[in-house]
Amino acid sequence: MRPLLLTSSAAGGRPWALILLLVLLPLWNHPYFEELKSPNPLVRTYLTRALVDHHTVVLDKVEAEHGWVMDRAVREGHLYCDKAPGSSFLLVPVYAVMKALSSSGKVETQKLLAWGSVLLGVLPTFLALACLDSLLVLLMVTRAARRVALIAWGLGSVGVPFELLFFGHQLAACLVVFALWAAVHAARKSSFSWAMLAGFAGGWAAITEYPTTLLIGMVGLLGAGMAWRDSGGAPRAVVRLLLGMLVGSLVPLGLGMAYHQAAFGGPLTTGYAFIENPYFRSVHKKGLMGVSLPTLEGLGGTLFSPARGLFYFQPYLLLWPVGCVLLMRSRRAVEGWVLLLAGLLYISFAAGFGYWLGGWSLGPRHLVPAVPLFTLGFAVALHTLETTEKSPWPVLGAAVRGGVVWSVVVVGLACATHSGYPEELMHPFFQMTLPLLTAGLFPYSVGTLLGWKGFASAVVPLTALVLSALWAVFVGRAVTLGRASSLGRSAVTLWTAAALVLGMGLLVRATPEATHRLAWIIDTVWEPREGPKRPDPVKQAPGFSSRPVRQDERNHVGRHHARINEPARALEEYVRGVVAAEAGRP
C-alpha cells in the first residue's frame, strides 16, 4: 500500500528564510591561515590549477609555483592529488572564470578557497536543505520538527565546518541528499529522468568522497524498494529506476575513471595507493583501503568522544535508530530499514578506518556524508515525541530540542572562530573555541573585508547563530502568557542546553597539549593578525628551518614542547632559551 503523503500546501511551503539564515554564517566567514597550509583543501585546488593552467593531472608545476603540500601521491617520480577528484573538477569553471577576470591572470589561494567554499560548500548546502525539507514532507514530519531538523543539519551538524573549508565531505553530503531526493521522486513518479539525476548526483558524490559509494548504493536500494512498493510489485519500475541511476552516473564515474587511469594507471586505482606520507601510507595499506572491522576505540572515538564524537556534537542523533524503527512500523519499512542500514554501514566504515581521528576536524569528518540520513531518522523520532500527547514524551521532545540548541551553539561558535580542532585537544570546544571567542579572535570574513575588527566583524554570524538557536526553541510553540505547556517546554529546551554546556564544561581538564597548541595558533597562525607574529617554536628547532614542517612532526615536537609531565625536558628547554636570549640569539 502506498504510504500517505502530505500535499505541498499542507506542508506549509519551503522555509526559505530559515534556510537563508542557516547558511549566513558559512557565507560570511572565510577562515584562512597561511601558516597551516591546510593540506586537504589545498591539494584539491592544486589539481584544479593543474587541469586549467597546465592541462594535466600532474601537480609538479603547480607545486613548484605555489609551494609544498603534504597530502599528495607520488607515482613514477611525479606528484598527484591523493584525494578523490570530484570537488577539484567542479572547481575548474570557478577557477577558470576567476582567472579570466583577474588582471594579472593569477588567482590567490585564499580567494580560490573562499569562492570554492561558497559555490561548492554553502550553495550546495542551501539547495540540499531545501531537498531535505522536501524529503521530510514526504515522511509526514510536522512543520515544527522539520524546522528543527533543518536547523540541526544546517547549523548544528559536524558537516558545517566543511562548508567553510573546501573539504569534500559536506559537498559529498549534499550530493547524497540530492541523489536521495531525486531517487525518491523517481520512485514516486516512475521517472527515468529523475533516476538519471539521482545517478548523476550519486556518481559525483562517489568521485568526491569515495566511501559515499556505500551511501549511494543504499540510495539505489531505497529507490528500488520504494519503486517496487509504490508500483505494487512491478519489476519494470525497479529496473527503470536502477537503469536510470546507472546511466546518470556514467558521466561522473567515467570522468573519475579517466582521471584514475591518467594519474594512477588504472580506472579503479586511486591516489591513496600512492600516498607519499609514510604514516598515511601505512594506514591505507591496512585492510581494504585503510578500512578494517570497526574497533572499540574507533567506535568510541567516532561516536562518543568530546574530541570527535558524532553524538557528543549532535546528541539528538541518538534518536536516529528510533526514528528508523518508527518508520518501519508505519508502512515505511523500506525507508526505515535503508536509513538504519546506511547509518550502521557508514558508522562501521568510519570506526573501522585506521585514521578515524581524521586530523584537524570538528567531529568525525568521515561520517559527514551520512549525517543527513541520520537527521531524517531523528526528525521522525522528534515528530513522534512532539505529537504524542501522553506524558512524558512531549517533555522529552523539548529536552531533545535542547540538544539541537547545544549543537547550534557548539558548532556555530566553532565555525565563527576556528573549527579545525587539532588532534591533541581532548575537549576542544572548551579548550579552544571559548578561549578564542572570549579573546575576540575571529577569522577573515565579509566583516573583515569591510574593515570591521574583532566582535564587530562577527556580529552577523553570531546574530544568525542566536536567531537559529531561538528558532529551534520556539518554532511550533505558541508562547503566550496563557500557554503554560508551551512556556514550560521552551524552558525545558533552554535549560537542557544550559545543562549540557555546564556538564560538559565540568569534564574539561587543562592539558599541556591544549595549552601549547592554542598558544601556537594564537601566536603564530592566527589571521587576520593585528600584533606581530611570533616565530613558530617548532621551526626554530634544529633541522626545521630550511624546509616545511610536516604535520606529524609538528604534533610530535608540539607534544615535547608541552611542559607538564616532562619537567626535565621543559626546564632544559627553558635554560637553553635563557642562555640563547642572553647571547642575543632569537
Add this chain to the structure above:
Amino acid sequence: MDLRALSGAVALVGGLFALPASLWWSTTERHSAAAARVLRDLATPSDLIILSSRLSARPDPGGLMRPFGALATVVVDPAGTLPDLSTFPQPRFFLVGEGLDPVALGAPRRELREGGVVEATAPHAGELLVKRMESLVVSVEKDGAVQPCRPPHASGGVRCGKEGWQYVGPVVIKARDRLVACLWSHPVRDHTMHVDIPVTGVSRAALWLQYADDARGEPGRPPINVTTAVDGNTVEQKACSNAGDGRCALDTAIPTGARTLRLSLSTTDAARQLNCLGGELIP
C-alpha cells in the same frame, strides 16, 4: 494567568539567561585566578614560575589557556623529582599550588604573596656557571694536539665529538634526587677536555662536578681526574668518583688579576661518565 503559566514563564526567562550564563561560566578561571592576577603584575620573563601539578589550573579568558601569559612556567609533581632551584639561573621563582616548599627546593628565602603564590629568591652569591656558556672556550686534547669544540649543539653549547653525548652545554639532569641545571661535560674517550672560564673580576670559583643519578654508585667506573689551573698554573688535582652523592667540590680562590680558570677533565674509561659542571663564580 494561572500559577502553571507563571511558573513556565519564570522558567523560560531563566532559561534564556541560563544558556549564555553557562557558556560564560565555562570560560571562567575558578582556581588559579588569584595566582594569575598576582603573577601578571609581579613576574617578569626572567623569572620562573613553578606550578604544582596539584594545582587545578583551568583556562581563563584573559590568559587564553595560559593563565600566566607569556611567562615561563613549568609544572612539577610534588611527589616526583623536584628542581634544585639553587642551580637554576633565574633570580626569582614563584611557586603556585600545593606541596611546593621553596626550602625543600633549595631556595631558602621565602615570601608569601596573596593567591597562594610563594615567592622565592634564588640563593646565588655570584653568577652561575650554567649562564656562562657563551663565554667559555672548550677544547679536547690528545697527544698534544688540541681541537676546539665548536657550536652549534642543540643544547646551545658546543660539540666535542661525533657521538651525541660528546658536548658541553646547558642541561638539566637528575642528580641527588633533584633536577639540577648545569653544563654537560661528559669526557671524550682518550682525550682530555679543557673548559676555560674567564674569571676577570672573580675572587672565588665555587664549582662542582656532579654525576647524574643514572651513573651514581655504578661499580667499576674509574674516577674523572680534574685538574684546576689558573692562568696556566695548576692549583689542584682531584679524582672525582661516582661514589656517595656523586658531587665533587672544585673550590678555587682566584688571585686578583687572573684571567682564565681551566678545568681539565680526563679519565681512563669515558664510558658511562654521565656528569656535568655547575656552581658559581663569586666576585
